[in-house]
Amino acid sequence: MTKRVAMAMSGGVDSSVAAYLLSQDGYEAVGISMVIWPNSRCCNNEAMRDAKDVAEQLAIPFHRFDFVETFQKKVVDNFTESYLQGLTPNPCAICNSDFKFLELFEMAQHKFGVEHVATGHYARVNFSEASGRYELRMALDHNKDQTYMLYGLKQAQLARCIFPVGEMEKPAVRAIARDLGFVVAEKPESQDLCFSEDPQGFLREQLGSRIVPGDIVDLNGHVLGRHEGIVNYTVGQRRGLGIAHAAPLYVIRIDPDNNRVIVGPREATMGTTLVVNNVNWVSIARPDEPIEAEVKIRYKSRAARAIVEALQDEGGHSPDRVLVRFFEPQHAITPGQVAVMYRDDLVLGGGLIAKESGRVAEAACATVA
């Protein structure tokens, strides 16, 4: 009996080839496209048509479903509210853990009566007899690895995930697309927000008058300039400040309470500790003792060696907190961004970098020491 699986198809190269690989492996795939934001690049007519074309070419059924309302509630609202709180959210990671995979599994089960869901993500999953856990591992092609965006997946989900292109190098994926004559074979790599090409404009649309201009100040509180809303900035950012200074200025901190952006020299962006909230332990159980790991604090940054220590529950809040102490200072530790812990290519877990992470962490270090 063939195994049936719901295949998420975006109209891109990766999910198209993934669909092909599934059929090669003897799966019976059902193509699904999720419409999450009208007219955005991820679900415009072209993307939908391409997905459908590929499905037809592979002779698999294809369905598209409207998720606009749910997406707004679970991803967009979180995205916009986070910015107002002075955080820099990572909507892609939130989308995967709080929206995409949840909805896909529900759909696979209820609409198609199947247990498994496949996507075009670059990641690998295996089951470890030793630990009794499903393990999430970096893709074979480290350049394309997307495990950073998948840190939120739970055991029950990993058990049912299939990532067909996780074992492949990107050039090979493209080669297959070409050989098969897929219309999407030469599509450029997707990048940036999928639901908007103009995040600033998007935030303005969504938040309107809740975006308020304010001061840009230096580390001593001296006003250096004005900003058009704290939502337009992220920690570590250099461009867009519009302030002429002796040396380049970087965003050091965002202060939502006073509606201020604090800037300073590059040295001031460096930090060695952070606290991670809402940690999801992926491939291992929550460790009782401090462990060494490589921690990645930004999608495009390199993981760096650190000591990771689970923190005590504080008053019933955020029971899954972790203190990360890097061996070397890191640039732009940004509240709201995702921190993912690795050991080699194994994803140990991840979570969201806490507000005022530096200070809290310093204090925690002091008590630890």
Next chain:
RNA sequence: UGGGGCGUCGCCAAGUGGUAAGGCACCGGUUUUUGGUAUCGGCAUUCCUAGGUUCGAAUCCUAGCGCCCCAG
């Protein structure tokens, strides 16, 4: 209306007779699902204005305009 100083790209700033450094900002390219970082490239035929001296001036002279400081 006595004295002194200054006026070079959006900001800061080299350059004091030989044909406009640099930094910041800004713009554009590259860059792996977050507006990050990084990196590469662009960015004053012109030096407050008008005359003059000179083969040649942002640099010298004259006048004007505009700032700043001190003393009134």
